[in-house]
Amino acid sequence: MTDLKTSPFSSGEAAYASLINALRSGDFAPGDRLREEDVAKRLNLSRTPVREALRRLENNGIVEHRPRIGAVIRKLSQTEVVELYEMRIVLERTAASMAAQHGSEAEFDALDDMNRRILGAQDTPTLGAAINQDFHEALYRAARNRFLLASAEAINNALILLGPTTYLDPDRIRIVVSQHSDVITALRQRDGDRAAEAAEAHLQTSLRYRLKGMSA
Structure with a gap:
């Protein structure tokens, strides 16, 4: 996991890198719901950079926002x-x-x-x-x-x-x-x-x- 205290990136970029690493390692899987609070706790991050990272994942097509559910990792057909x-x-x-x-x-x-x-x-x-x-x-x-x-x-x-x-x-x-x-x-x-x-x-x-x- 990226250490925000030593990372040369902004907190949002470091949170994004941490989430990508978690996805690659299988800590999160397609179909999983990504609640800000849960992700922040699991990755030992604050909620603000996690929110920024989730928006970036959504822009990149990795996460989709579903009504009444929130951020969910996409599943490919x-x-x-x-x-x-x-x-x-x-x-x-x-x-x-x-x-x-x-x-x-x-x-x-x-x-x-x-x-x-x-x-x-x-x-x-x-x-x-x-x-x-x-x-x-x-x-x-x-x-x-x-x-x-x-x-x-x-x-x-x-x-x-x-x-x-x-x-x-x-x-x-x-x-x-x-x-x-x-x-x-x-x-x-x-x-x-x-x-x-x-x-x-x-x-x-x-x-x-x-x-x-x-x-x-």
Whole structure:
């Protein structure tokens, strides 16, 4: 949780960061009601920055305001999940292709290290999912394009609304690690087309698992 006493940001920005972290870690889930008082107590924050953070989450489409209920974390429909992944595939194919051109060997080593850590976190799915987020963010950074990175930020915020991680299935983790390895291999070979194809194959698999979970 962000420490408001030491944070370089305003209290509202720090509260927003704390809420985003809580959403990413699963402390709050899609469909949950976010009452100012409860959130402030749970995150050890005052109500004013929490109110500001909730407004920002609403503006970003993560929270919706319902009459007589208040702020609620949005749930994505199956159509919205498919649309989200369609855009994610477009962006990540581009990121992988550009990273093959501009990324450094040190960055590829870091991706390898994160991939090994995902495999080592099989007993703690939420940790594996968090490392996976870091993996994809590192891939975007290796592309060396600030506009691509900014576009990915909006997508990453929407990913919060997907709900519980699919990493509860051990087979899922092994598939993720294998597909990440395919991406890294293509990056090291500086093969942008192959890296893009591997990135798309990975996200198509991820989408299948998401849709399977929604229909269960």
